[in-house]
Amino acid sequence: MNKLELSSLYQLTMARFRLIWREPEAIFWIFIFPILLAVGLGIAFRNRPADVLQVGATTEQLTQALTRDEGLTATTMNEEDGTRALATGRILLLAIPRADGVAYKYDDTNPDARTARLLVDGAIQTAAGRREAVRAENELVHETGARYIDFVVPGLLGMNLMGSAMWGLGFAIVEARQKKLLKRLVASPMPRWQYLASFLLSRLAMLIIEVAVFLGFARVAFGVPFRGSVWELGLLCVLTSLAFSALGLLVSSRARTMEAASGLMNLVMLPMWILSGVFFSATRFPAVIQPLVRALPLTAAIDALRGNMLQGMNLGQLIAQVGILLAWFVVPFAVSLRIFRWR
Amino acid sequence: MTEGGSVAVPAAKARTGTQADGPTLLLRGVRKAFADVQAVDGLDLEVARGECFGLLGPNGAGKTTTIEICEGLTAPDEGTVEVLGLNWRTGADELRQRIGIQLQETQFPDKLTVEETLRLFRSFFRRGIAVEESIETAQLEEKRSSRVGGLSGGQKQRLAMACALVGDPELLFLDEPTTGLDPQARRHLWDLVDGLKQAGRTIILTTHYMEEAERLCDRVAIMDHGRVIALGTPQQLIATVGGEDIVEFAVSGGETGSHEGGNGVVDAAPLTAIAGVQSHRVDEGLHQLSVSELHLAVPRIFAALKEQGLHLSEFRTHSATLEDVFVRLTGRYLRDE
Numbered sequence: 001m002n003k004l005e006l007s008s009l010y011q012l013t014m015a016r017f018r019l020i021w022r023e024p025e026a027i028f029w030i031f032i033f034p035i036l037l038a039v040g041l042g043i044a045f046r047n048r049p050a051d052v053l054q055v056g057a058t059t060e061q062l063t064q065a066l067t068r069d070e071g072l073t074a075t076t077m078n079e080e081d082g083t084r085a086l087a088t089g090r091i092l093l094l095a096i097p098r099a100d101g102v103a104y105k106y107d108d109t110n111p112d113a114r115t116a117r118l119l120v121d122g123a124i125q126t127a128a129g130r131r132e133a134v135r136a137e138n139e140l141v142h143e144t145g146a147r148y149i150d151f152v153v154p155g156l157l158g159m160n161l162m163g164s165a166m167w168g169l170g171f172a173i174v175e176a177r178q179k180k181l182l183k184r185l186v187a188s189p190m191p192r193w194q195y196l197a198s199f200l201l202s203r204l205a206m207l208i209i210e211v212a213v214f215l216g217f218a219r220v221a222f223g224v225p226f227r228g229s230v231w232e233l234g235l236l237c238v239l240t241s242l243a244f245s246a247l248g249l250l251v252s253s254r255a256r257t258m259e260a261a262s263g264l265m266n267l268v269m270l271p272m273w274i275l276s277g278v279f280f281s282a283t284r285f286p287a288v289i290q291p292l293v294r295a296l297p298l299t300a301a302i303d304a305l306r307g308n309m310l311q312g313m314n315l316g317q318l319i320a321q322v323g324i325l326l327a328w329f330v331v332p333f334a335v336s337l338r339i340f341r342w343r
Numbered sequence: 344m345t346e347g348g349s350v351a352v353p354a355a356k357a358r359t360g361t362q363a364d365g366p367t368l369l370l371r372g373v374r375k376a377f378a379d380v381q382a383v384d385g386l387d388l389e390v391a392r393g394e395c396f397g398l399l400g401p402n403g404a405g406k407t408t409t410i411e412i413c414e415g416l417t418a419p420d421e422g423t424v425e426v427l428g429l430n431w432r433t434g435a436d437e438l439r440q441r442i443g444i445q446l447q448e449t450q451f452p453d454k455l456t457v458e459e460t461l462r463l464f465r466s467f468f469r470r471g472i473a474v475e476e477s478i479e480t481a482q483l484e485e486k487r488s489s490r491v492g493g494l495s496g497g498q499k500q501r502l503a504m505a506c507a508l509v510g511d512p513e514l515l516f517l518d519e520p521t522t523g524l525d526p527q528a529r530r531h532l533w534d535l536v537d538g539l540k541q542a543g544r545t546i547i548l549t550t551h552y553m554e555e556a557e558r559l560c561d562r563v564a565i566m567d568h569g570r571v572i573a574l575g576t577p578q579q580l581i582a583t584v585g586g587e588d589i590v591e592f593a594v595s596g597g598e599t600g601s602h603e604g605g606n607g608v609v610d611a612a613p614l615t616a617i618a619g620v621q622s623h624r625v626d627e628g629l630h631q632l633s634v635s636e637l638h639l640a641v642p643r644i645f646a647a648l649k650e651q652g653l654h655l656s657e658f659r660t661h662s663a664t665l666e667d668v669f670v671r672l673t674g675r676y677l678r679d680e
Binding site: 005006007008010011012014015018019022023176179180181183184186187188189190343 | 414415416436439440444446447448449450451452454455459462463464465466467468469506510
């Protein structure tokens with residue numbers, strides 16, 4: 001046996017590693033689940049090549065006029081069928097010729113229907129011989145970085161860092177306490193700080209794999225941009241993971257049973273899932289609760305990750321978020337060291 | 344292992360400490376209360392080097408609290424605790440290096456192997472035996488690469504023992520080492536403890552099995568309600584019962600006790616008058632006599648009962664055990680609780 005194998009910090013960290021790798025469920029939640037989520041959201045919110053809108057018309061002549069517009073697919077139907085098709089959402093608008101012109105039947109609270117109204121009207125007016133008063137030309141821009149998937153990937157990353165750190169630490173500690181392993185360990189000459197440090201070390205090592213797999217996938221599959229420094233991005237991930245590890249440690253520092261621990265975990269994480277802007281911008285919440293929302297570690301983490309990846313901001317520009325994350329690391333860690341129940 | 348490789352014999356190495364002559368363990372006036380329960384109520388104990396000392400008593404007698412106080416896991420409310428000449432307040436780090444502990448209900452991680460678990464525990468000690476050696480001592484060679492979750496109860500218990508041994512401890516604490524094991528696994532573990540005794544380690548164990556205490560321990564303290572109610576070698580304690588054998592009988596149709604006359608009631612006086620009968624007691628209809636010369640006494644007991652016109656519904660004898668000592672002292676059985 002060499003020197004390394006005699007080091008208790010090494011042995012403790014290796015034990016953590018083995019326990020994680022030998023738990024297939026943990027591997028699923030840490031590595032596979034965020035990718036599945038990203039794929040699902042990527043498909044649901046993918047930017048389609050300019051939407052083609054379904055519309056209907058009651059005469060063949062109108063249908064032909066509408067079909068000439070690339071953005072429209074027109075079907076001929078009688079008024080009764082058309083009304084039904086409108087109600088079920090199969091078409092967005094029904095054009096009906098009147099004695100003095102044409103009538104459009106559509107729902108003006110549906111943005112797509114309003115777009116259809118503009119396109120249909122333009123097509124019919126052009127077919128009737130309208131000339132444009134001002135000549136207009138289109139310059140199309142499809143920029144990466146402004147899509148929903150670009151927005152949601154840093155959010156998912158932050159959420160995943162939170163989940164794996166808190167569950168990874170919290171559950172393992174409470175399980176060890178419940179099975180009296182913790183008591184056995186403190187009865188041995190094991191330095192206590194090394195036990196906690198082994199969790200942080202194994203977490204950081206897992207983090208490298210976890211973040212690389214997820215972001216690599218997001219890059220290859222969706223072309224998500226990395227505009228900021230990759231090293232700073234790594235540092236932000238480490239800091240985020242440390243903050244949530246400390247929080248997981250705090251949550252599990254007293255709990256005696258898994259049930260109590262998972263209740264506490266959900267209590268801590270649920271507000272952040274909702275408020276911290278994983279799936280939509282946290283700025284949508286009322287101004288009154290914004291200070292609270294901003295102070296949450298997940299909000300700070302996600303804002304910082306988005307700032308780095310999407311806007312190419314450096315750490316100096318993200319100092320507020322970094323400060324919040326540091327505070328969430330130091331304070332819960334210090335508190336849990338004081339109140340930790342070793343047996 | 345670089346430093347452990349040369350340490351091949353499982354015997355506790357003579358660490359010529361300054362306290363070599365003092366007792367390995369010394370408790371004076373130790374008390375500990377939990378909420379409203381006085382778990383340990385004024386305990387004095389002394390265990391010499393090389394001794395195998397047993398704490399015997401029913402569940403709830405305070406054995407585990409006592410041993411955990413000795414192990415430094417529980418702080419006593421009152422009293423002094425000296426282990427290997429050190430105390431837990433100032434010498435905790437050194438003590439943990441020098442003692443081996445097996446707790447009652449530790450569950451090691453299911454997904455680590457036997458060898459990985461032992462390597463982990465070995466790494467906590469500055470010096471100790473090789474992992475290989477602890478595996479051999481606990482006879483887990485075939486299970487070396489098996490996961491802990493797949494071990495039998497007896498194998499898990501032997502793993503716990505091996506974890507207690509990797510630091511080559513001078514003093515070994517075993518808390519209910521065979522509770523919940525089947526008879527075969529229990530005997531296997533007893534052999535293991537025998538081996539450790541022979542190697543000269545000081546062992547302190549708790550048990551509520553009197554056979555275990557009789558078989559393994561040089562000296563036994565019988566505990567009840569947080570106090571030591573008897574202390575001595577198993578032979579000395581059994582001798583206090585007054586006879587080497589116990590006769591138990593019940594009579595049909597009879598209520599118990601000392602009601603005079605009446606059918607089915609035993610008059611104890613003629614029984615205790617028989618030569619060799621040391622004492623008589625009744626517990627729920629079962630009469631117990633402690634007897635010294637069984638072969639002579641039994642015919643006389645039969646005759647005395649016949650004289651009273653009683654019919655036996657049960658009759659049996661056994662050699663006196665620590666259980667009988669406990670029954671005599673408390674009027675209760677060890678197993679009942």
